[in-house]
Amino acid sequence: MENGIIRVGLIGAGANTRLRHIPGLREQEGVEIVAVANRSRASGEAIASEYEIPTVYDNWLDLMEADDIDAICVGTWPNMHNTLVLAALENNKHVLTEARMAMNAQEAQEMLDASRQFPHLITQIVPAPQTLQVDQTVQDLIASGELGRLLALRLRVCDYHGRADRSDTFMNTEGPLHWRQNRLLSGYNIMGMGIWYEAIMRYVGPATKVMAMTHVFTNQRKDDDGIMRGVTIPDHVNVLCEFAAGVQADLSWSTITGMQTGSELWIFGSEGTIRLEGPPFDKVWIGKPGDTEFKEHPIADDKRGKWDVEKDFINSIRGTKPVTHTPFDVGVQYMEFTEAVTRSAQSGQTVYLPL
Amino acid sequence: MASEGIRLGLIGAGKNTRDRHIPGFQKVDGLEIAAVANRSRGSSQAVADQFNISGVYDNWQELLEDPSIDAICIGTWPYMHRTLVLASLEAGKHVLCEARMATTAAEAQEMLDASRERPDLVTQIVPSPLTFKIDRLLQGKIAEGYIGDIIGVNVQSLGNTFMNQGGEMHWRNDRDLSGFNILNMGIWYEAMIRWVGRATKVSAMTSINVNKRKDEDGQMVDISIPDHVNVIAELANGAQANMQFSAVTGLSSGNGVWIYGSEGTLHVDGAQNVYGGKRGDDKLAEIPNPEENRAIWRVEEEFCNAIRGTEKITRTPFEVGLHYMEFTEAVTRSAQTGQTVALPL
Numbered sequence: 001m002e003n004g005i006i007r008v009g010l011i012g013a014g015a016n017t018r019l020r021h022i023p024g025l026r027e028q029e030g031v032e033i034v035a036v037a038n039r040s041r042a043s044g045e046a047i048a049s050e051y052e053i054p055t056v057y058d059n060w061l062d063l064m065e066a067d068d069i070d071a072i073c074v075g076t077w078p079n080m081h082n083t084l085v086l087a088a089l090e091n092n093k094h095v096l097t098e099a100r101m102a103m104n105a106q107e108a109q110e111m112l113d114a115s116r117q118f119p120h121l122i123t124q125i126v127p128a129p130q131t132l133q134v135d136q137t138v139q140d141l142i143a144s145g146e147l148g149r150l151l152a153l154r155l156r157v158c159d160y161h162g163r164a165d166r167s168d169t170f171m172n173t174e175g176p177l178h179w180r181q182n183r184l185l186s187g188y189n190i191m192g193m194g195i196w197y198e199a200i201m202r203y204v205g206p207a208t209k210v211m212a213m214t215h216v217f218t219n220q221r222k223d224d225d226g227i228m229r230g231v232t233i234p235d236h237v238n239v240l241c242e243f244a245a246g247v248q249a250d251l252s253w254s255t256i257t258g259m260q261t262g263s264e265l266w267i268f269g270s271e272g273t274i275r276l277e278g279p280p281f282d283k284v285w286i287g288k289p290g291d292t293e294f295k296e297h298p299i300a301d302d303k304r305g306k307w308d309v310e311k312d313f314i315n316s317i318r319g320t321k322p323v324t325h326t327p328f329d330v331g332v333q334y335m336e337f338t339e340a341v342t343r344s345a346q347s348g349q350t351v352y353l354p355l
Numbered sequence: 356m357a358s359e360g361i362r363l364g365l366i367g368a369g370k371n372t373r374d375r376h377i378p379g380f381q382k383v384d385g386l387e388i389a390a391v392a393n394r395s396r397g398s399s400q401a402v403a404d405q406f407n408i409s410g411v412y413d414n415w416q417e418l419l420e421d422p423s424i425d426a427i428c429i430g431t432w433p434y435m436h437r438t439l440v441l442a443s444l445e446a447g448k449h450v451l452c453e454a455r456m457a458t459t460a461a462e463a464q465e466m467l468d469a470s471r472e473r474p475d476l477v478t479q480i481v482p483s484p485l486t487f488k489i490d491r492l493l494q495g496k497i498a499e500g501y502i503g504d505i506i507g508v509n510v511q512s513l514g515n516t517f518m519n520q521g522g523e524m525h526w527r528n529d530r531d532l533s534g535f536n537i538l539n540m541g542i543w544y545e546a547m548i549r550w551v552g553r554a555t556k557v558s559a560m561t562s563i564n565v566n567k568r569k570d571e572d573g574q575m576v577d578i579s580i581p582d583h584v585n586v587i588a589e590l591a592n593g594a595q596a597n598m599q600f601s602a603v604t605g606l607s608s609g610n611g612v613w614i615y616g617s618e619g620t621l622h623v624d625g626a627q628n629v630y631g632g633k634r635g636d637d638k639l640a641e642i643p644n645p646e647e648n649r650a651i652w653r654v655e656e657e658f659c660n661a662i663r664g665t666e667k668i669t670r671t672p673f674e675v676g677l678h679y680m681e682f683t684e685a686v687t688r689s690a691q692t693g694q695t696v697a698l699p700l
Contacts, residue, residue, distance in 0.1 A: 350693030
């Protein structure tokens with residue numbers, strides 16, 4: 001940091017980096033985006049000229065070694081997160097990494113361990129954003145006992161990430177192989193499972209037992225070179241779990257459930273039920289014994305969270321607040337859950353958490 | 356007997372027997388409800404008086420020994436079904452048995468085996484009536500290829516009242532009377548297999564939230580039958596299913612079914628309206644369900660026709676009862692062990 005200016009280097013500049021992180025970082029005072037390294041020099045230069053970034057590096061190794069960079073924003077696919085985070089820390093740089101944290105739980109654990117060896121450096125994962133508007137309100141309702149004892153949770157997600165055409169919700173066998181469908185790039189991550197589990201943990205904490213069944217219905221897709229590849233990442237997932245808080249949950253994700261739009265989350269307690277529907281998840285519905293229907297529970301303006309990822313990262317570097325969305329130890333929890341789902345589906349056995 | 360009347364004996368005369376079976380049998384020509392044996396002579400006499408039944412027996416053994424009785428209707432709780440079905444068949448009597456078929460899969464298997472030793476006698480389980488109205492519609496739509504290959508199924512049967520601690524003990528909460536049966540899981544599974552066939556793998560988690568109830572003597576009794584059940588299953592047709600059953604989900608969305616196919620989706624709402632949509636449609640639209648397409652309750656008529664040789668039992672033969680009892684047991688075993696249970700057992 002020179003004269004209080006935080007100099008950020010971008011490694012990987014995909015859609016989320018361009019749409020979210022670059023504008024978000026630019027809104028912060030005393031922050032400069034000084035360099036970029038993308039998959040090729042040419043794509044790095046295209047980003048640099050579009051966003052007026054002064055330096056382009058041939059590859060991430062060169063960027064890491066630059067002395068005039070204080071912090072790294074990792075926007076690659078999950079296959080590189082572990083390598084890049086470890087390298088950033090070894091090069092004495094703060095690091096914000098895109099979600100999902102890593103390919104598997106072991107990589108995530110390594111990243112957490114590394115972060116603990118550099119306590120003066122900030123490490124942050126891009127948080128699950130879909131419920132930020134309602135999180136605080138749901139947490140407050142649960143903490144105040146409005147739901148009584150928590151009994152059950154139900155999540156149904158129609159997940160259209162990686163779909164060529166999101167308006168057609170039926171099974172799509174024609175679409176190209178997306179990185180989210182590519183095991184080599186995504187590891188154990190499946191659809192939006194990790195970020196939904198991260199959101200649920202904000203309400204009921206971590207799970208202790210996981211049972212899952214998964215299915216790959218579209219099991220072949222064409223890659224960028226036009227070659228048909230076998231697909232091993234499921235497009236239909238059913239998970240049962242028990243949470244430490246005593247909650248039993250039924251969670252499902254699918255990209256093949258036609259005519260099913262939107263997602264829903266229910267939290268059932270002995271004295272009340274909360275229902276969230278979206279996207280967007282901007283309202284909280286609550287029902288109590290004696291009610292015949294749900295009522296909208298007002299969300300106070302100062303409780304309505306929003307996307308503050310880049311601001312949080314910069315404030316953490318300046319030491320004004322700790323990372324809450326999302327620290328590495330929470331990332332490890334969702335990666336453990338993610339891995340547990342695959343292991344349970346493979347083995348037909350309950351997988352106990354933590355791993 | 357085809358030309359003669361059928362003389363029927365009732366063993367156990369609970370609510371479903373009084374509300375459904377007795378009126379149903381009274382409509383069948385040439386059938387006489389000739390005798391009843393309930394839990395006590397007093398309660399038998401009350402039923403006999405109410406429905407003009409001439410024979411009252413002290414207990415079921417005596418009723419089964421009556422050579423003038425041709426057929427038995429068993430209306431007891433599940434814990435007696437196996438014993439009574441086997442005894443009825445040994446006594447040479449046709450038998451209609453109330454659902455759930457039995458308390459365990461092994462009992463159901465014994466009952467099926469016994470029925471095969473007496474091919475001259477009719478055996479029938481009272482069918483799951485929940486979806487009579489829509490079974491043919493769903494079967495027809497699936498058979499005509501409306502939804503293509505079936506890939507996902509969701510069945511939910513959720514109560515919408517909040518957990519009620521300290522309620523009365525019902526026989527459905529009593530492990531000794533109900534065995535592995537939980538909530539209305541068995542009859543929903545029976546309905547589901549009419550549309551999409553059987554499961555080959557089952558994983559389940561269950562919980563008991565109301566864990567004490569008051570029995571008839573006012574004693575608090577610990578409950579071991581779950582009141583919240585989540586099941587995931589692989590079906591023989593390659594689809595993956597999830598099923599939820601609960602008595603603790605306040606203000607839930609109730610009952611509903613979703614059947615997802617490669618080309619279309621079918622949805623049944625809580626009032627058993629059926630909606631469908633195919634690839635390219637904007638939204639789900641209600642599918643007309645003409646009156647003549649809906650099945651109705653004709654359990655007693657079917658039983659008597661089968662005895663007279665004019666109809667084959669389809670709702671519900673013992674084989675199908677065994678399927679749902681195996682599923683029911685698989686759910687408990689999976690929840691107990693944390694392992695996926697393969698079907699058939």
